[in-house]
Amino acid sequence: MPTQPWESGDEVNGSRGKSAATRTSASERTSLLVLGWLAAFLAVLHLADHALRGERVRSHGLSPNWDHSGWPFKSDVTPYTFSLIAAGLLLGIGPWGTYRGKLRAGYWLGTAVALGALVTFVHFIPTAHQESANVMYRSWIGLDAVGIAAFVNTFAIVAVLLLMAANAIRVGVRTGRWW
Numbered sequence: 001m002p003t004q005p006w007e008s009g010d011e012v013n014g015s016r017g018k019s020a021a022t023r024t025s026a027s028e029r030t031s032l033l034v035l036g037w038l039a040a041f042l043a044v045l046h047l048a049d050h051a052l053r054g055e056r057v058r059s060h061g062l063s064p065n066w067d068h069s070g071w072p073f074k075s076d077v078t079p080y081t082f083s084l085i086a087a088g089l090l091l092g093i094g095p096w097g098t099y100r101g102k103l104r105a106g107y108w109l110g111t112a113v114a115l116g117a118l119v120t121f122v123h124f125i126p127t128a129h130q131e132s133a134n135v136m137y138r139s140w141i142g143l144d145a146v147g148i149a150a151f152v153n154t155f156a157i158v159a160v161l162l163l164m165a166a167n168a169i170r171v172g173v174r175t176g177r178w179w
Helices: 026-059 079-099 105-124 133-138 144-175
Strands: none
Touching: 026 079, 026 105, 026 144, 079 105, 105 144, 133 144
8 A cells, every 4th residue: 555645646746647757756855845945044144144244344444355245234236135136036936936846856956056156156266355264254353153153154055055956966867857
């Protein structure tokens, strides 16, 4: 006797009558959702850190190049503003669409690649305004634990995005349903 809906031929995500290889099981959808929500949580922490550090840079007279904040936390529209919007849309729409069965592995692979490229460019590619580990840490003068947490959070985001991409590929290959 089947123990899961997809084992009995009942409809799961519109998969009635399709082979097991092309169905998205609840556990696969859950894996996409868990990594999506985890990435969203870490992104909120990271973007809040940007805003708080921006204020700290201004209030402590630190190098203006260390201010990686922007609208809506200050009047200027900056790359931060676009990052905030992009991450908010990708990580906000993703769980909703996945839960409703409308977004699948391809969406999450694209999201992981896009956000991974953004994080890599901002934090790991040397530029005049690079937000390096040194900048993250030194912006939190007198609050070493906060600076270390900001640095660790950035690497946690990279790790989760790599896991998200690998999981999306696994789910897409297993189910044959990318979109």
